[in-house]
Amino acid sequence: MTALAVEGLVHAFGGLRALDGLSLAAEVGERLVILGPNGAGKTTLFNCITGVLPINAGAVYLDGRLISKRPPNELVHLGMARTFQKNNLFNNLTVEENIHLAIAARKPYRLQMLKSLRSYAEIRRETDELLGQWELGQHRDVPVHSLSYGEQRLLEFLLALASKPRILLLDEPTSGMSPAETAQTAEVIRQLPRSVTLLVIEHDMDVVFSIADRLTVLHHGEVMLSGTPDEVRNSELVREIYFGGAARADA
Numbered sequence: 409m410t411a412l413a414v415e416g417l418v419h420a421f422g423g424l425r426a427l428d429g430l431s432l433a434a435e436v437g438e439r440l441v442i443l444g445p446n447g448a449g450k451t452t453l454f455n456c457i458t459g460v461l462p463i464n465a466g467a468v469y470l471d472g473r474l475i476s477k478r479p480p481n482e483l484v485h486l487g488m489a490r491t492f493q494k495n496n497l498f499n500n501l502t503v504e505e506n507i508h509l510a511i512a513a514r515k516p517y518r519l520q521m522l523k524s525l526r527s528y529a530e531i532r533r534e535t536d537e538l539l540g541q542w543e544l545g546q547h548r549d550v551p552v553h554s555l556s557y558g559e560q561r562l563l564e565f566l567l568a569l570a571s572k573p574r575i576l577l578l579d580e581p582t583s584g585m586s587p588a589e590t591a592q593t594a595e596v597i598r599q600l601p602r603s604v605t606l607l608v609i610e611h612d613m614d615v616v617f618s619i620a621d622r623l624t625v626l627h628h629g630e631v632m633l634s635g636t637p638d639e640v641r642n643s644e645l646v647r648e649i650y651f652g653g654a655a656r657a658d659a
């Protein structure tokens with residue numbers, strides 16, 4: 409079953425068509441990795457799928473339902489979550505408070521302004537569950553600005569999971585991380601349940617090939633190639649345009 413379908417997507421920044429009639433699809437539970445050189449349109453694609461940027465033409469379907477033109481907060485309720493290429497956290501709040509807010513944002517009921525989110529048993533339980541699972545528990549009362557960069561990225565990932573998404577879009581989840589943090593993040597991604605469909609923009613080829621079921625390579629806002637990891641690895645065209653020739657043929 410198709411989880412996400414993008415058809416003929418166009419987004420222009422002035423005269424520049426960052427997405428130029430792009431189409432792709434991901435099956436339920438699939439791990440689709442999006443590759444492409446800088447400026448290929450990868451982040452713009454995520455922004456259009458998640459309703460952050462308007463589309464000029466084309467359509468986006470989630471579970472067969474047309475979702476283009478819906479605002480991001482509605483898409484969260486439909487089961488879509490994402491992380492950003494750059495962190496998007498409340499830096500002066502603690503790890504726990506950031507998680508509380510992410511969980512509260514998904515609740516269908518109205519929360520009372522002056523009541524601490526911690527006093528809601530359900531929010532407390534979900535927070536404990538997330539923190540226990542992903543090794544950030546020891547930093548629970550630490551303000552976000554005191555975390556290492558890699559820990560902040562991990563927290564952002566955790567916040568995306570707090571909305572219990574059915575489809576998760578990760579924009580360069582390991583960028584700026586140490587090798588150890590990169591390995592940890594790749595492991596966390598691999599452990600996500602197969603009920604979650606994943607779209608991941610990633611440049612680290614070890615991570616790419618350790619998580620991908622399928623890869624789609626973008627170039628100038630269009631899909632240049634889609635295929636299995638082996639098909640993409642062995643493509644001459646991809647080597648030339650993306651890996652920079654034979655130098656990265658072993659990637």
Ligand SMILES: Nc1ncnc2c1ncn2[C@@H]1O[C@H](COP(=O)(O)OP(=O)(O)OP(=O)(O)O)[C@@H](O)[C@H]1O
Nearest residue numbers: 421424426444445446447448449450451452453493
């Ligand atoms: N806000 C903006 N205003 C104008 N042009 C933009 C804007 N955002 C992106 N672009 C342009 O659109 C094109 C696609 O950018 P995008 O950020 O989607 O690329 P990307 O594939 O994510 O690149 P990277 O690997 O560097 O993150 C680029 O030419 C970029 O310069």
Ligand SMILES: [Mg+2]
Nearest residue numbers: 450451452493
């Ligand atoms: Mg980008």
